[in-house]
Amino acid sequence: MTxxxxxxxxxxxxxxxxxxxxxxxxxxxxxxxxxxxxxxLFAGGKRLRPILCMAGAEAVGGDGIKVLPVACGLEMIHTYxxxxxxxxxxxxxxxxxxxxxxxxxxGEAMAILAGDGLLTEAFHLMTRPDVxxxxxxxxxxxxxxxxxxxxxxxxxxxxxxxxxxTQGREIDPSLVEFTHAHKTGALIAAAVTSGAxxxxxxxxxxxxxxxYGARIGLAFQISDDILDIEGDVINTGKGIGxxxxxxxxxxxxxxxxxxxxxxxxxxxxxxLAGMEPFDQKxxxxxxxxxxxxxxxK
Amino acid sequence: MTxxxxxxxxxxxxxxxxxxxxxxxxxxxxxxxxxxxxxxLFAGGKRLRPILCMAGAEAVGGDGIKVLPVACGLEMIHTYxxxxxxxxxxxxxxxxxxxxxxxxxxGEAMAILAGDGLLTEAFHLMTRPDVxxxxxxxxxxxxxxxxxxxxxxxxxxxxxxxxxxTQGREIDPSLVEFTHAHKTGALIAAAVTSGAxxxxxxxxxxxxxxxYGARIGLAFQISDDILDIEGDVINTGKGIGxxxxxxxxxxxxxxxxxxxxxxxxxxxxxxLAGMEPFDQKxxxxxxxxxxxxxxxK
Numbered sequence: 001m002t003x004x005x006x007x008x009x010x011x012x013x014x015x016x017x018x019x020x021x022x023x024x025x026x027x028x029x030x031x032x033x034x035x036x037x038x039x040x041l042f043a044g045g046k047r048l049r050p051i052l053c054m055a056g057a058e059a060v061g062g063d064g065i066k067v068l069p070v071a072c073g074l075e076m077i078h079t080y081x082x083x084x085x086x087x088x089x090x091x092x093x094x095x096x097x098x099x100x101x102x103x104x105x106x107g108e109a110m111a112i113l114a115g116d117g118l119l120t121e122a123f124h125l126m127t128r129p130d131v132x133x134x135x136x137x138x139x140x141x142x143x144x145x146x147x148x149x150x151x152x153x154x155x156x157x158x159x160x161x162x163x164x165x166t167q168g169r170e171i172d173p174s175l176v177e178f179t180h181a182h183k184t185g186a187l188i189a190a191a192v193t194s195g196a197x198x199x200x201x202x203x204x205x206x207x208x209x210x211x212y213g214a215r216i217g218l219a220f221q222i223s224d225d226i227l228d229i230e231g232d233v234i235n236t237g238k239g240i241g242x243x244x245x246x247x248x249x250x251x252x253x254x255x256x257x258x259x260x261x262x263x264x265x266x267x268x269x270x271x272l273a274g275m276e277p278f279d280q281k282x283x284x285x286x287x288x289x290x291x292x293x294x295x296x297k
Numbered sequence: 298m299t300x301x302x303x304x305x306x307x308x309x310x311x312x313x314x315x316x317x318x319x320x321x322x323x324x325x326x327x328x329x330x331x332x333x334x335x336x337x338l339f340a341g342g343k344r345l346r347p348i349l350c351m352a353g354a355e356a357v358g359g360d361g362i363k364v365l366p367v368a369c370g371l372e373m374i375h376t377y378x379x380x381x382x383x384x385x386x387x388x389x390x391x392x393x394x395x396x397x398x399x400x401x402x403x404g405e406a407m408a409i410l411a412g413d414g415l416l417t418e419a420f421h422l423m424t425r426p427d428v429x430x431x432x433x434x435x436x437x438x439x440x441x442x443x444x445x446x447x448x449x450x451x452x453x454x455x456x457x458x459x460x461x462x463t464q465g466r467e468i469d470p471s472l473v474e475f476t477h478a479h480k481t482g483a484l485i486a487a488a489v490t491s492g493a494x495x496x497x498x499x500x501x502x503x504x505x506x507x508x509y510g511a512r513i514g515l516a517f518q519i520s521d522d523i524l525d526i527e528g529d530v531i532n533t534g535k536g537i538g539x540x541x542x543x544x545x546x547x548x549x550x551x552x553x554x555x556x557x558x559x560x561x562x563x564x565x566x567x568x569l570a571g572m573e574p575f576d577q578k579x580x581x582x583x584x585x586x587x588x589x590x591x592x593x594k
Contacts, residue, residue, distance in 0.1 A: 029476075032462065089404075090409065113457060116377075116454050120454060121445070123420050124449055145425065148421035153331060157330070161407065162327070
């Protein structure tokens with residue numbers, strides 16, 4: 001049985017090194033642009049999405065290292081979404097993981113552009129000549145399609161729009177799950193599924209991993225919302241109760257804290273049950289699901 | 298000899314119809330999101346980039362209609378860049394092509410997200426299963442790489458960052474060309490080159506078309522800056538002298554109006570000279586170069 005903390009730490013180090021290698025040195029006329037992109041990319045992310053991509057590859061017998069360019073592209077997309085979410089016109093957050101947000105450091109214009117740059121660079125990285133060489137090109141195209149769908153108006157961006165639009169007003173409880181599934185769940189599901197597709201998983205494996213991904217994606221957002229209420233600033237690196245102050249519709253705010261914890265537990269159990277057909281190569285995925293339920297930051 | 302106005306009008310109609318078909322109806326929880334994306338996409342663009350993509354395909358004996366998904370993806374990327382450029386933190390423009398800009402109509406948060414949604418949807422569209430089916434998958438991946446590079450920090454976004462950073466201060470004249478080439482030239486060059494790659498142009502043809510693209514991209518931006526000084530609001534749909542008021546470093550503002558016109562003429566002449574080896578299938582590309590020099594809007 002893998003030690004999950006060790007697994008996450010080791011994978012994070014590999015991903016951090018890869019991200020460093022993929023980004024250029026800040027020099028020439030675009031130096032400030034690259035600095036802003038790099039700043040947010042190395043502002044202390046847990047690298048959950050790239051880890052899931054690698055673990056998804058391993059679960060079907062693939063090589064986690066081989067899928068690093070796609071894994072890192074996913075982290076770029078996640079990071080861009082945080083930069084834009086933090087903007088004054090959006091959540092207006094000045095701290096993220098204990099550090100000043102991009103627009104505080106680089107100004108609003110540069111923060112918008114750094115986000116745009118990271119989103120675009122993700123697709124640039126995933127289609128580098130050496131990456132095209134490494135995979136079945138049709139698989140790679142399918143993965144790009146999946147990731148773009150999960151990141152776009154049918155996924156993350158759509159969920160963020162819902163989140164912004166429904167702040168401060170009561171909404172149909174069904175829309176809470178919609179918002180969560182789109183805002184966070186979609187990209188997490190795409191991450192783990194991408195790893196499995198690129199590693200030539202069978203149709204059944206890919207389907208099971210996609211379902212697992214949707215479930216832990218939802219679980220992750222619920223646990224995030226619970227931490228917003230119960231976490232402490234030292235562990236989470238951000239102010240507590242921010243969602244409540246903004247009138248956000250979260251699982252705990254709409255269904256109550258106990259119900260939210262219950263849904264979280266049941267969602268993780270379902271994710272684990274769906275992974276039963278897999279052998280020990282899928283242990284990391286199983287343990288990540290449990291980790292999401294128990295995390296304190 | 299093709300009638301260029303007729304050619305542009307016919308192509309624009311085909312592209313408008315394709316864009317309409319590619320975007321969903323605004324319904325359900327993401328209806329506002331889709332409305333905002335659609336609003337800017339149909340706010341009166343000339344469709345220069347998709348037309349160039351189709352003309353690039355035709356120039357090497359390919360089918361313009363076949364490359365429509367990529368052509369329309371390019372228009373989505375161009376449109377997203379306009380939405381973000383117009384934001385209060387950027388150029389703070391309230392009118393674009395005579396219509397209120399996205400943040401005026403939908404608010405700043407939704408404008409940011411609509412831009413993000415269009416950029417992401419471009420990559421989603423270009424990797425649809427039917428699009429993967431239609432092309433050599435390695436060619437398609439190469440085209441996505443080229444477009445992402447042209448749109449990202451090494452291209453359009455980098456140029457926009459330079460543009461914002463150098464407003465109101467004197468810069469090295471060489472940086473004017475850098476900014477222009479990146480902000481506008483890169484995506485225009487990628488557009489015409491994509492069409493040629495997807496249509497299996499020879500290496501020499503692709504190289505020649507890429508050079509043509511870089512030249513007319515530069516020419517287009519210079520002519521835009523000249524129109525900002527000499528155009529009238531009825532033809533251009535935007536206030537005149539906006540660049541001057543903002544202290545932008547443009548070709549006319551740095552080198553003078555006469556010099557700018559001279560560079561424009563020479564750049565178009567070079568673009569035309571580079572297309573000499575092509576047969577009459579490249580006539581539209583040749584005429585587009587001349588059109589850029591003479592355009593009044």
